[in-house]
Amino acid sequence: MKNSIYFSVIIGFTFLIIRFIGLFLELSYNDLFLYIGLGVLLLITLPIVLLDRYRYHKQKEMIIRSFQHKKINRKGKETKETEPHDYPSFRKQKSGLTWGGGNIHGSSAKRRSKRGFLRH
Secondary structure: OHHHHHHHHHHHHHHHHHHHHHHHHOOOOHHHHHHHHHHHHHHHHHHHHHHHHHHHHHHHHHHHHHOEEEEEOOOOOEEEEEOOOOOOOOOOOOOOEEEOOEEEOOOOOOOOOHHHHHHO
């Protein structure tokens, strides 16, 4: 899907660039290049991009829905809650602990060890 998006964007912009160059060289089919370029971008690229975003959001909702669990309240009502350790993350993960002295990884990080790292 991504390849078709890239390909259609390249084709559309190529026709628009040819039209822009044709303004200076006075090519005979300038209007045709403009219409083809805009047509490719608006009629092919835009629907493919929207479809790709729709499919991505549906897939993301399905993954989140699969990690949700039902729990029963004290009042006897069912509520949906997610467990934080099973919840998928869609952001960039950071590794290690960051303190003022720099990045300290979990293997060498201990409580109150910031002073020791500053001394060395």
